[in-house]
Amino acid sequence: MSDKIKKILITGGNGNLGRLVSEQLLNQQQGVVKFDIPGTEPATLRDNEVVVTGDIRDTDTLEKIIIEHRPDTIYHLASLLSGSSELDLSDAWDINATSSFELMKLALKHQVRQFFFASTIATYGAVNNDPMPEDYEQWPENMYGVTKVAVERLGIYFKVKHGLDFRCLRFPLVVSPFAPKTAVTAFPSHALRAAHDGDSFVFPVSENVGMSTIFLEDVVDSIVQFTSADRSNLSRHVYNLHAYYLSAGMIARAAVEHFPGFKYRYEPIDSVEGLINSWPDVMDDASARHDWGWNPGYDLTRSVDRMCGLLRQES
């Protein structure tokens, strides 16, 4: 990789979001170093793309990577998601929180200019205000949210006290053909895949239960756009994003329109329904729209059309 190319280290770079963010950066002629666990490597590498495997808890390896590749920016996406965080609280804390703290210290030590962190709507607890105001208090009710809100606070500390250009977006439910198995919010994506594959699907929530949602390609665009924004235009440390409201019934009906034989039923799991119900239907994202031009390109219809197109391309 030439020294003139801007280099970006993406932790969790082979995941759902990481691989597409990486594609977009590579298309812009930027250099990407993807870090992820062994076994996630892509089959082929593009020009200016490097893949390194390891464990995010291994600070020595991360330091070696930073020294060798000298990234200008870190996109920190490696994380246990909501389901797996609840299954192993110690791993969740170590992987999501402690490793983020260590990585921010390394970023400062090695003069990494910018540090992007992917946070979540799960940093909120039960919400009574809907649309939810931008400065609503954060009292998460699951371990995933607890670790994410801790990292938000750490990032703000490193920014305010030490000058790190910490940037953070809170994403709602993401509809994606690559939706991870272990996210509580992945059921709409899994329902569409089941419909496409001719399988039946059991929704873990009732028909009218839903929350604020965004499509994968808008997530990727938002990260690239936000991290390129002029720092002087940013009035907040952390921005909420929202594109549209989505309930289980809405995704079921959309799936039937595309795949008329789709069979499904609702068998709510109390813990999942409780969480989805606790999160807002609409997030106020006025600051993102004002400060750096956030404007989602996908509503429900466009998301489902695009998702079905991508699933058909895969098969």
Ligand SMILES: NC(=O)c1ccc[n+]([C@@H]2O[C@H](COP(=O)([O-])OP(=O)(O)OC[C@H]3O[C@@H](n4cnc5c(N)ncnc54)[C@H](O)[C@@H]3O)[C@@H](O)[C@H]2O)c1
């Ligand atoms: N998808 C969503 O709905 C959503 C919503 C809000 C926030 N986020 C956040 O966005 C980021 C990316 O999410 P995603 O949807 O791509 O999830 P993902 O599970 O596909 O990606 C996370 C990546 O982290 C890697 N990882 C996990 N443990 C690791 C470890 N110990 N060492 C190194 N790598 C490790 C995984 O292998 C995976 O590739 C995460 O931080 C997630 O919390 C996602």
